Each structure stands twice: as C-alpha cells, then as structure tokens.
Amino acid sequence: MSVLRALGRILLVVVAGGFLAQALIVFAPGYSADERELDPGLSAETRQTMLQEKAKDRQLLGNYGRFLSGLARGELGTSRSLGRPVKELLEDRLPVTLLAIAKSVTLGWCLGFTLAVICFAYPGSPIETLGLVSTNLLLCLPAALMALLLLIWGDARGSAGVWVVALALTPRIFRYSYNLLRQSHESPHVLLAMAKGLGPIRILFHHVIPPIAGQLIALVGLSVSLGLSAAIPAEVVLDIPGIGQLAWQAALSRDLPLLVNLTFVVALIGTTANALSDYLLAETVPGQ
Amino acid sequence: MSLILIPFLLAAAATPAELSASKILTGGELRFVLPSEPKTLHPLQVSDESGELIRYLTSGSLVRLNRVSQKIEPELAESWKLGDNGAQITFQLRKGLKYSDGSPFDSADVVFTIQKLLDKTMVSPAAESFRPETGTVEVKALGATTVVVKFPSHVAGVERLFSGLSILSSRSPKKEAVGLGPFVIAESKAGSFLRMTRNSNYWKKDSNGRQLPYLDGIRVEFQRNRDIELLRFQKGELDLVSNLEPEAFEKLKTNPAVTSLDLGTSLDATQLWFNQVPTAPIGAYKKEWFGSQAFRLAISESINRKDMARVVYHGFGVPAAGSISPSNIFWYANELKAQEFQPKAALARLQKEGFRLDGEQLKDKGGNLVEFTIVTNTGNKVRERLAAMIQADLRQMGIKVTVAALDFPSLIERIMRTFNYEACLLGVVNTDLDPSSQMNFWLSSGSSHAWNPNQKTPVTSWEADIDKWMRLQSKEIDPKKRKAAFDKVQVIAALQSPIIYLINKRTLGAASPRVKNLKPAILPPHMVWNIEEIYFAEGAGKVAK
Amino acid sequence: MGLTPLLSLYLTAEYPGKGTVLNGVSLDVQAGEILGLVGQSGSGKSTLALSILRLLHFKGGSDSGSILFRETDLMKASEKDMRKLRGKDISLVMQSPLASLNPSMTVGNQLLEAWRAHSKLDGTQVIMETLRQVSLSVDVAFLNRYPTQLSVGLAQRVLIAMAVLHKPALLLADEPTSALDALTQAEILELFARLNRENATAMLYVSHDLLSVASLCHRIAILHEGRIVEQGEPKDIFENPQHEYTRKLVNAVPTLRFKSRELIPA
C-alpha cells in the first residue's frame, strides 16, 4: 500500500513537473526565437514556418495532453534542435550520467563522511581546522575551475567528471554529517556510554551514528539530487555526453520536447531517490 | 594579398608536387575538436558549422572554392559554362567516378540532388538560394556527363552556389550515407566523437599518381570548452586547433612544440548598431538620436578601435572599415578606411546637432541625459571586453553606457521580434565572399536589415539608394560592374554608419608540427579545406589513441 | 575516621565562558557509604560527578586537583586506564533516564554492551540477576524493547541495572530521581538503599532535594558557590545547621516531618 502511494507520488511529481517546466520554458523570453534567423540567406517562407511552429506551443494544456498520451504509448517525441528521437538521445546519454552519479555519490560520501568522522574525532585540533578550510576551498571553486585543475594536475580525463561532482558533494556531506555527529555526541546517552567504559570506536558506531542514521539517510537521498544538479555544469565543462550536457544544449536552443522529457527524468531520479531514502528512514530508525 | 598571408605559412604550405613522393607518408589519424555536435549529418540539411565541416570532409561538390586564391575551381565538374545572360549554367562532369560504396556517379545523381533540394519539404539552408522568389529552377541531364541548371532569371555569381552543394547518390541503397568526399563516417558516439576513415574510392590522385587522401582517418571530438581543448592540444592529444582567441594564440606562440598559424584577417566583423525601428518601445528622443547620422558618426568616432585591436585582440585584429573585410580580395572597396579615433571631432559634431556637455555629462537639445544600453550575447569574453571598452571610451564623451549581456535566444527575440533594445553589439560571421548572399541584410525590405528590418518602402533616401545599387549588382553579369555597384553600397554605408563596424579579427590557429602540407585560409574550413593533401611527418602511422 | 577513604578528592573545575564552577571542593567517600551531595541547580554537582569519571572535557570543561580512588590519583590516570575503570569500578546514573539511553538500541543490547565492556564471559546470567535485583521483568519481550517504548521509571531502573552490572565499588548517582514522579521516586530511593545494603556499593548521591538525600544517605555534604560549606550526618544537618545556606535549605522544607514519615522506607 505504501509502495503504491510512493509510486503515486512519484507519478504526480513527474507529471506536474513536466507541465510546469513546459509553462516555464514556453513563456520565457527567447522561446520563439531561433538562431537561424540571423542568417541573411534564410527565405521569408522558412522564417514564417519557424515562427508558426513555435507559436503553437503556447497552447499548454492541449500540447501537454498530446505529449502525455504519446508518452503512454512509449513515444517521447523528437528533439527539435537535434532532430533525433528523444528516446534515442536518452538511451545514449542516461546511462553515462547515472553511472557517473552513482560513482560520484559513493566517492563523495567516502570522502565527506570520512573527513567528518576524522574531524569529529579530533575536535579543536589542526586537523579539524584543515578539514573545515579544505571543504570551504572545494565549495569556493567554480566547477569549471575544478575541472581544469583536475586536468592540469591529475591527467584524469576519463574520471574527471566523476571527481568534479564528487568534490562538489564532499563539502556538503562533510558539513552536514559533521554537525550531526557533533550534535549526536552531545546527547546524554553518549556520556553514559562513556561512563560505561566503552571504547571510542564502539561509541562512534553504536551510540553516535545510529541515532542520526535517519538524517544521514535523508542526506543520501538528497545527495543524489544534488549530484544530478552538479552533473550539469560538470558535463558541460568537460563535454561528457550525458544528460547534463544534453539539458544545457536543450536549454540554449529552447528545445521543448527534449526539455520536458529531461524534466521528467530529473524528477523521476530525484523523487525516487528521496522516496527510497524515506522508506529506509522508516525502516531503519525505530520509533519514527 | 600580402596583408593576408604570412610568409612563414607559405613555407609550410608547399604543394605535394614540390615534394618527392617518398617524403610523403600515408597513414595516421588526424585529431581535432569541434565546439558542438553536428545537428544533422544529412548533407543537404546541415545548418551548423560542425555539420558543415563533416559534410565538407565526406562529400563532393561540382565545384570548389579554393580558399587561398578565393577562386572557384573544378571538382566533380571538369568545366562549366554560363549561358542565357547568367540564368543558365551547364556542367561537364568527370567520368568514371565512384561513391564510397562503389556505386557509379553520373548526371542522374546531380539531377537527383538538385531536385531533392528543390523539394518544398526539404528544410535546408543550402536550398534557400535555389528557391527564387518567382519562378522555379529547372534541372536536366544531357547525357551521362552533362547537366543544365536553369534559373528563372539571372543569378549573380551562380557557380558559387554549387560549391557548397554535396552531390547525393541516386542509386546507392545507403542513400545520403555515401559520398564522393575523401572520407567516410566510420563510427560516431553521440555527443562525444565522430570517426572518419579514408574513402578508398576517392577520385583524386596526387601528381605522382598516388591515391588521396594521405591520411587514414580523422577523429573529431565534440568539446565546447576551449580551455580544455587548448590544454589537450598542448599535451599532444590533438593535432589542430582553429579559431583561436587572441589571448590563447599569444600563449601558444611561445610554445616551441607547436606551429602557430596566423591565417590573416578574417571576413568576420564585430559591429555595433542602434535600433532605428520606428515602432520600437524606446523613448522618442532616443529614436531621434539613433536616427541621426551625426550621432551615429560621432559614436563611431569616439570609439578607439586601435586600442580594441591592441588590448582585446592582443594585436591580432584590425580596425574594420565596413561589412566587407580587406581579406575579401575582390569585393573590398579600396577607398574605405576604418574610422579613426577622433573624440574632439565627435564632440564638435554632436554640438552642431544641439548636444552639449553639462559638467561631465552629455545632454541633448531637449536636456535629456545621453545614455543608452548595449545588448550583447553572454559567454563571449572578447565581446564583453569590447563592450567594456566602448563603455570607457564613451564615458570620456559624457555618455553613460550600460551593458546587458543576454543569452542568445533572448537576444535574438529582442533584436528580431520585439525590437526592445537600444543598441546591439554582435559579431557577424561571413562565409560567403559574394555580396549576393547579403541581399537580405542590405535591402530595406530584408528581414536581416539589422537596424530597421522589413520596411515596406525605404524610410530614408540613403536606404533607397542602397536598395537601388544592391538590386543593380544582382542583375549585372559583368563582375567589374557588379563590383562598382557594390562599392557604392559600401561607401553609403560608411557615410551613414547605420552599423558601426569595429574590428576584423585575425583568423588564428595552431597545429602540431607533424602535420604537413597545411594550407590554412581565412575561409572555413580554415585548416582542413585541402584535407586530401594533408599528411603526417614521420612516425605518424603510430598514433597514440 | 581512621580508615583510608574509597574516594578522596580535591577539585577545582571551570568552563570557558562560565568561569569557575568548583573551587577547591574537598570530599571523602568511605567504602560502603552513601554520601549525599546537596546544592542548588547549577552549583556544580554534575560537574563533580563528571570530573570523577574524567569526562568533564565532554561538556567542554577543564579541572585540576586530585581524585584519589583506592589511593590512585585518577587525575594522572591514562584514558585507557580510566576506560577500564568506568562502568566497572565507578559507574554513573544520570538524571534524564530516557535521554540517557541510546534510542537506537534495544534495552537488552545496551545491557549486554555494558557487560561486554568489561567482561569476556557470558553475561546473561548476571544480567538476569541484576534485572531481578532492580525489580525489572526478565522476559525477552522486555529486552527487545527500545527506550522510547519505556516509561521513565522503567528506564531509570534499566539505567541503574546497567550501572550495577559489574558491582562497582562506587556509584555516582546524578540527580537520579529528579525526572520521576513521587511514587517512582520513592521506589528508586528504596532500590538504591537496597543495592547499598546487598552489594555494599558506596554511593555519591547528588541531588538538590534535601529531603530525598536525608532519607537515603549516611552523610550529607552541602555545596554552595563552588565549595563544600558543611558536612555531617542527616540528623546533625537538620537539627543543627551551621552554615547560613544550610539553614536556608532546611527551612525551605516546612512540611519535612510530615512528609518524611511517608517517604522514608521502612
């Protein structure tokens, strides 16, 4: 039953998201414009056709209805700027991004959470300061700059995208989990655990972390969404043929069919990740 | 000519005939990067630069523009003849040529291609010039090797239309996937790369009878980020970079491991114009300024183009005189000169028009502060810097300029639809030498008549004059007379300055020293237009992947 | 008293930003004795308990002086040695029973954990016995409960069970009854008295409630403004308070006699 409800919620978000996205795109300035118009060689007739085609898109509800019914039949439409079926584009690019995000979220957690635990274990020490400053540095570097640095120093072209996203996630994961750890550490039962004579490792894994597991899990779900949004600049800068790059191209050329589909995908991934984390939250944390 | 080609280039551009055959090595894969993925690979439908390049490398056309001499040369057609007062052209085709899949080439293919192009359902930039406003184009084959194309009326410089037209196969089952070009597409990964291999049926041979092209293949990757492209080029992962920004070029020049190539002044110009659309949603007094010749000239005189060339272009740009770059050897009007920087003259001119300096601010005769906004597109560093320099120059004149960088579609909507802008700074890319391709821009009724498009009748007498001379040049057959007419247009445009031309940048590129026989040119595809003759120096057979 | 005390301390403690909380507090606890430490809220009673366990840094405080436990100075003990001591020789019962239990662990597991912290032997037997001793049910269903499913009284008993699992020589009880209702409070006090009798556990019983202290403790120390102002047997303290602050405390319990008769265990 709760699974059905979760599915219903995902569906609702996706459908509503698609519609809102369509409205946002169609009514944004520049929608009716086309780069080709600048070409003096373009004939008046072609110009007229282009205009009419885009003017039709303003009938939001009808268009969206048609789009949804097409979707129900498994047709995603054709990208206007690339002239290829959206389905094909997604099949090409979705796996690239998903795999990269899975890797970066894992990597980001390994780095961020480990760093948080280390800083937590040595409060007030230079290590803690170093952790804070280094994560600040990561936050302050623009994605493009980070990508360039990785290329200059790391020569890691293949995995640079994964690293950029992971390093964008690391400071967020670090800071949240670091604060949660500190907060949890202040609760009386941790003091009592110490008074029991337990070792620090046991206290960390059995008394400090479990009570905040729920919040950490919520953060895992969120980091998938964050990873997805960090992937867009990373893919654009590094020219990784994933959906981030595709989304950027689509946005620049106001490619409505492609953009609406991409909103679907993003909503689907984000909501599913969050629904999963909600489910885990309910499962693993007693009493919640 | 001496302006355009730098001597050291000529040394690199030795023709194969001058080299002994043994020195030329076959093989190797040429690698470079394009800023975007081609939107389509259909040769008749390509509309973007990347698609155009792939089309050029994989297909053949009846004639070809020699990018260095800027003359039309025979290609699939051995020869051609104009007739019927320039309304008809007859091509004599080469015999025995084969498409990449082995299917034969003859006049049927040419007829097929042109008919396909004329098909109304074909959305094709290439087709636009084949669709005259009145009447239709007719094409027929006279035997296997002769094709006649008949236009309803005279078309100026008609042969150049065919230099960009890829001839499709009418018989091959693989349709437009086969071509007559030096390479065929072997593999492509969407958004990532495209690999081409040599067309073993390519018809050209070098002077020693060796089959061209020399290269085994080409690998084109799609990468927008120029900084990364440069980094990879310097690491030796790429063989060529073209369209370099001056700043990057200057850095590469100091690198002994690469050959930097200054190909000469490009046909492209950066320009500024004021909105003169009568219905534009801007203040009436501003419309009056923008419609005033004196105001426009004064602005033009207040801009220090030499500083722009030196600061923004690091010396790799020249002040522009008009829409036609001095590199356009035939069409450039020699009497034109770039506007000098004359702030004093500009001020005097403005004062004559009733403008006056009030303290540090300029006011018009109605007492309005002289200030306006320049829109430009985002993401172009050079253009944003130019805007900042104009801002600084005009501040000296007491004019306050605001710069608004907009994303491209929003910008187009403003300058082509809503006309909700005051001035626009934009770069214009020219790929065609012939002014006939600019009709839509010069005619007052044209939709690309930037400052005031789609006029029913010319608003000003000078626009009427331009209309007259442009129509005349398009009807004329004698090139000299056409040139004389177009010179008039250029002079009027300079005098009235509806468009303030700023800088023609130089076309810059760089190549790995192992790439031989480059004949880089200012016309696209700058570095690889003679791709079939390019080869690698020793060791090229083993290319690291 | 001629015997060497089990615990003998001399302490000064402070928190950054708050200043000195304990200012040369001197206390002795004899083996088997229940010493009551009474003072206002915020007078540093909890600080004292944490200091003895060398856990004051946990709350950000720092301390100095000496804590002689069985004639060893805990101030000089290593963290490793302290860990061996905590929960085994000196254990702690805190004031908010529900918060002091780990919400994400079952009661049984927390007990087991407390046992395993100091013993490699099978603890089931001891745990069952201890649970019985603190009058808790020993069935599996109870052991599988999470702290959120317990009442405050039950939780306090679990805490006490955990604290006495290893039959410590000294039990630090930090306001163990302040969160409890009157009835439960009485039961817990009785439990402490019994544990003291049966196990001979010495206790430092910290409270602001003079009444409960009087009913349980052998000796009372009054803490005021970071110092011990008076020490003595309950009778002396009540009948003949020396220090002005003690007098105030005693006078603040007007219905003492009436209530104490009800509360003092038989």
Added chain:
Amino acid sequence: MKLRRIIACLLIGLAVLLLGARWVAPHGYEQQFRDFIAASPTKEFPLGTDALGRDRLARLLYGSRLSLLLAPAAAAVSVFLAALIGGLAAFAGKRWERAILLATDLTLSLPWLFLILTIRGAMPLDVQPEISVLITFLVLGLLGWAGPARVVRAGVKKIIASDFVFQANAMGTPPRRIFFHYILPNVRPLLFAQFWISLPVFILSEANLGAMGLSVSEPMPSWGNLLRELESQTSALEHPLQNWWLLAPIVLLVGVVSLLQVWQQRPKGSL
C-alpha cells in the same frame, strides 16, 4: 576567547578595508590603463591588472563589498525558508508533510533557468546594477530552500520524538510555541551547516546568473565574476605560485568564509 577576538578584529579590519575601498584602492574599479594589460603586481597595481588594464586590487575590494553583503543575506533567506518549510513538514501532520515533500521534489526538478530568464525579461535593460544583483540573490535565496528542507525535516522528526518535546507537549505547551521555541533552536546546527554550505555557492551562482544578464554587468566587479575569470587562466593554474596574485579572490573568499565559521562556532559545553 582569545581566538574569537582575533578573528573578530580581522573581520572588522576587512570590513573597514572594504568600506573604505575608495581610499584604499589606488584606482577606480572601472578605470582602464590600456598600456598595462594583464600586468604583474607593481607598486602602482599591488595585485596587477586584468585583461583590460583595470586594477585588480580595486576590483577585488569593490567586488567583495556587494557579494559579502548579499550572499549571507541570500543564504539566510534560503535557510530560513528551509527551516520553516522543513520544520512544518515534520511538525504539521501527515497531510502537510506529503504536500510539502511533493513541493520539494518539484522544486528540485524544475528548470528554473527559464524563470530567471523571464525575470530578466521583465526588468528594464538598464536596471541599476545594485537592484539587479539584489534580485539575483533574492531569487537564489528563494529557490534554495528545497534541498535543505528535506534534511531539516528529518532532523525535526528526530527532535519531535525526543523527551523534552514530549514533556512540553505533556505540559500543554501550544504547538506554535513548541515549534519556535523547542524545535527550531535545536535544528540550529543543521541550519548553520546549510548556511555555510550555501554561502560560497550563492557567490558562485551569482556569476552564472550574471551570465544570464541578471546580475552586475560590466564594468562592475563581483566575487562571482572575479572567480569565473580564473577559469580561463590555465597557465596561471599550472603555476599557481608564480601567479599568486591571480588567486587572491579565492584566497580571500575561502579565508573570509572560514573565519566567519570559526567565529560563529561556540566553544563546546556552553551550548
């Protein structure tokens, strides 16, 4: 604490420096010295000049002013919204929770770029840079709540399950009081975490929105576009030590954010 005092002095010193940029910086941020293009530091230009010959020190000082004022404000707005909405989701019952989670998921997946373009379209082209940058940060702040709201919700749920809220409930404390006095103060560490994360992110996003025409435009500098400028300085990045002055914006930003953080962190125990 001594450390806090030192940090406070540093920050105040910086604020004075920034406010007095007009007197500190030897030149105006827009003044072009066209004979000194991309120059290395000299006495005249302590941090060198940029591609148009403008004094980098002046640009850094003027650019820091706006960003340092507005980015924290935007971060505060987004954190405040996240606290309110996330708290409400956990607190106000199942129906609200579902509605809010739905809104959160929607917000996280919509292409807001187009809203930003629409806002730009609605503003006059020659809008004052101060106003456009204010709007930019406001938009950023208003759109930034969704992610953290989820984390806050999880935190609040945990707090709601805690004793003292239970006790407060048992004492008949009105829900509104519980929300503002019991729950919000206790998610503070989470909110601070969010604040410190979003601060530099907002500064960087400002540059991205500037590229959409929604922020400061030439010749005005901002931290965001100073940082973005670095992206094309490949050779400087390859040899950062030889080109230290180019890295000044990053150093300053990281420094300021870190100092503020350390200053804000109260010593343990006094919480």
